[in-house]
Amino acid sequence: MGFVRATAELLDTGRREIMTASFESLAHRERDGLVAFARGMLADGHEAEDAAQEALLRLYRTWGRAENPRAFLYKTIANLCIDRLRQRSVLPPAGDPSISGSGNAAAAQGETARPELDERAAAVRAAIEELPPDERAAVLLKEVERLSYAEIASTLDATVTQVTNWIHRGKNRLRRKLAPYMEEGKRP
Amino acid sequence: MTCTETRELLVRYDDGELGGGEAAAVAEHLSGCAGCSGELSALRGAMRMVGNYLAGPKPVESAARPPAVRVARRPLAPMLAAAAALLLAGAVGWLAFRPAPAANAAEIARRALAMLETHRNVRYRIEYLLEGGKVKPAGEMIVEPGGRSLMRYTYSGIEFLIGRDGERRWTGTVSYPGDPGSFISFPAGADRDDTLLDRGRVPDFEAWIKGLKEDGSRLIVLPGENVEGRKCRVIRSAPPADFPMDASVTYWVDEDDGSIRRVESRIPGFMDLRLVLDATDVPVPEGFYSLRGHSTDKSRVVELTAEETKDPAGQ
Numbered sequence: 001m002g003f004v005r006a007t008a009e010l011l012d013t014g015r016r017e018i019m020t021a022s023f024e025s026l027a028h029r030e031r032d033g034l035v036a037f038a039r040g041m042l043a044d045g046h047e048a049e050d051a052a053q054e055a056l057l058r059l060y061r062t063w064g065r066a067e068n069p070r071a072f073l074y075k076t077i078a079n080l081c082i083d084r085l086r087q088r089s090v091l092p093p094a095g096d097p098s099i100s101g102s103g104n105a106a107a108a109q110g111e112t113a114r115p116e117l118d119e120r121a122a123a124v125r126a127a128i129e130e131l132p133p134d135e136r137a138a139v140l141l142k143e144v145e146r147l148s149y150a151e152i153a154s155t156l157d158a159t160v161t162q163v164t165n166w167i168h169r170g171k172n173r174l175r176r177k178l179a180p181y182m183e184e185g186k187r188p
Numbered sequence: 189m190t191c192t193e194t195r196e197l198l199v200r201y202d203d204g205e206l207g208g209g210e211a212a213a214v215a216e217h218l219s220g221c222a223g224c225s226g227e228l229s230a231l232r233g234a235m236r237m238v239g240n241y242l243a244g245p246k247p248v249e250s251a252a253r254p255p256a257v258r259v260a261r262r263p264l265a266p267m268l269a270a271a272a273a274l275l276l277a278g279a280v281g282w283l284a285f286r287p288a289p290a291a292n293a294a295e296i297a298r299r300a301l302a303m304l305e306t307h308r309n310v311r312y313r314i315e316y317l318l319e320g321g322k323v324k325p326a327g328e329m330i331v332e333p334g335g336r337s338l339m340r341y342t343y344s345g346i347e348f349l350i351g352r353d354g355e356r357r358w359t360g361t362v363s364y365p366g367d368p369g370s371f372i373s374f375p376a377g378a379d380r381d382d383t384l385l386d387r388g389r390v391p392d393f394e395a396w397i398k399g400l401k402e403d404g405s406r407l408i409v410l411p412g413e414n415v416e417g418r419k420c421r422v423i424r425s426a427p428p429a430d431f432p433m434d435a436s437v438t439y440w441v442d443e444d445d446g447s448i449r450r451v452e453s454r455i456p457g458f459m460d461l462r463l464v465l466d467a468t469d470v471p472v473p474e475g476f477y478s479l480r481g482h483s484t485d486k487s488r489v490v491e492l493t494a495e496e497t498k499d500p501a502g503q
Contacts, residue, residue: 036242124241142203143238149205168199171231178234 026069027056033144034077040140041081041133043125051080074145074155082133120181127177135170138163189217194224202231308333310388310447311467314341317452317460329463330470331388341461388465390446393421400425410438415449418442 034055038048055077059069128136134156141152153163194217200206201214218225314326327341327348339350390396400407400423410422420440427435440450451463 040238040242120237121241124237128238128241139238140242143235144242149203164200164205167203168196171199171235174238175227175231175234178237179230181237182230182233 023060026059026073030070030073031056034073037074037140037144038077038081040128040144041078041136042084043129047084051077051084054080071151071155074141074147075157078137078141078156082137085133085136123178123181127174130177131170131173134158134162135166135173138166139170139174142167189213191217191221191224194218194221195227198224198228198231202228202235309468309470310465311470312388312451312463313466314339315462315464317454317462323462326461328466388448388468390441390448393441393446397423412443413440415440415442418444418447418449420449 031052034052035048038051039045042048042051055073058076059073062072128140131139137156138152138158141147141155142149147155149160149163149167152158152167153160156163158166194214197206197210197214201211206214218228309330309332312329312331314328316324316326318324327339329337329339329341331337337351339348341348397407405425405427408424408426410424413420413422420442422438422440424436424438435453435455437454438452439448441447442449447465448463449465452460453462454460
């Protein structure tokens with residue numbers, strides 16, 4: 001029966017390799033989008049990297065069982081970010097070293113230290129931060145991932161009507177907050 | 189449409205979430221209203237700023253950026269072929285896989301691809317069986333009377349192509365669609381039981397059962413069932429007791445002509461697949477298959493397509 005054992009081992013090895021290879025392929029494709037989404041949600045480059053990593057690890061643990069791995073990934077990261085935002089609301093804000101414009105953190109992210117860029121980035125960041133978590137998640141899933149309202153509803157366990165309202169309110173808030181900076185941007 | 193109504197719909201309009209009638213009404217209003225058009229521009233401008241901010245600064249290659257999640261990665265090995273073949277264990281037995289060191293992958297693929305000329309093939313659909321009774325297409329398998337076959341299916345974004353040469357030997361490639369450098373060819377392997385490959389028929393039921401038992405299978409005879417109006421015997425094969433995985437293969441065999449109408453291969457937690465007899469006397473779609481890639485040790489390239497068969501290193 002040694003051969004049965006060998007066969008089972010081959011099968012098991014094959015399974016692990018398929019899993020690993022296919023997971024890495026997806027992780028490679030999705031990682032930047034996850035980081036961008038989390039960066040918008042958390043306004044913190046390092047926390048965003050952490051959240052993306054955590055979402056990918058959670059997917060890896062369930063790999064092969066999720067029917068739609070990408071949906072799983074976005075649901076997970078949306079929840080992770082919303083949880084972190086809620087934790088923050090009971091904790092003093094940590095501040096964002098990556099966008100503050102202070103030299104070291106900006107350099108660590110490869111940012112050029114142009115004050116005008118920092119000012120606009122800070123304005124966008126502040127405008128996004130003012131959105132309640134659900135609005136923020138819905139707007140970012142739309143803008144980063146280009147998901148449909150129905151897909152966003154499924155990702156956030158909400159109704160399409162809720163998502164429609166969140167995005168309507170959220171985008172209009174952003175438009176109003178960012179209008180002054182757009183005028184500036186139009187100047188040559 | 190009034191300005192107030194238009195502005196209420198502007199976000200949905202810009203997101204492509206309005207129906208045709210409403211979208212047309214908004215577009216018409218916008219064409220004649222500078223105020224609302226300006227508001228749409230402002231909305232789009234704000235979203236561009238958000239997009240630029242989210243895209244973030246271009247990362248520098250430095251330790252500041254954590255690596256993408258990586259798990260210990262070994263090259264995709266020939267075991268993949270064994271696993272793929274075993275998953276469709278209707279074509280092989282539980283003990284069936286064994287390496288065929290004398291076999292030449294290029295030669296097997298050449299023979300498998302030679303079946304492109306025949307039009308008397310049997311086609312099986314390959315489907316995933318998902319939770320809640322849902323079924324999702326995975327690929328197809330084409331079997332010709334001499335036992336040569338070509339199988340193509342995807343799993344978790346990976347495409348498998350497996351060709352069999354009619355002499356119980358197989359080879360194949362695995363690749364990620366969209367990643368042209370990812371082709372990896374399997375070296376050759378061999379089957380012991382290629383009953384299904386003989387044009388999808390069991391010519392001698394008793395001999396087939398005997399063969400399965402000799403292969404170490406535990407067999408369960410289930411009540412007969414009708415499959416698409418054909419009366420079928422149903423046989424479930426489970427691996428030997430010391431097989432360390434939970435798995436089963438169930439066959440629906442036509443009582444009249446011995447054709448295998450359906451096969452379900454279940455490995456819980458990994459992959460549940462079903463083969464469904466789809467059509468007979470079919471040609472292989474031209475240009476549908478190609479088997480190419482490099483050997484697992486990357487020492488040679490094997491490229492085999494319907495049009496030509498070449499092996500630059502000569503093997």
